[in-house]
Amino acid sequence: MKVAFKQWFISFVILTILLFGETTIAQKGKGVDQCNETLTNKKGTCDANQCKTACAKRHKTGLGMCTNGEDNNKGKVICICHYQCPR
Secondary structure, eight states: OHHHHHHHHHHHHHHHHHHHHHHHHHHHHTTOOEEEEEEOOTTSOOOHHHHHHHHHHHOTTOEEEEEEOOGGGTTOEEEEEEEEOOO
């Protein structure tokens, strides 16, 4: 009788730990939206280092990347700043 109880108790503890872990992971990912902002300079071009620096200045957690422009930019290379949206 005691052996069966120990196995049941150990299984219960392991299951509980796994469920708490899954709940924590799910809550961390919840509500994390990514926003994008187009940053432009006077020349209308994109330098990777300047793009990263400008993005970090505006948004502490921002990551700036140079990419081909959208249709309204007629294929120019522009700086896009990706950052976590404010709540």
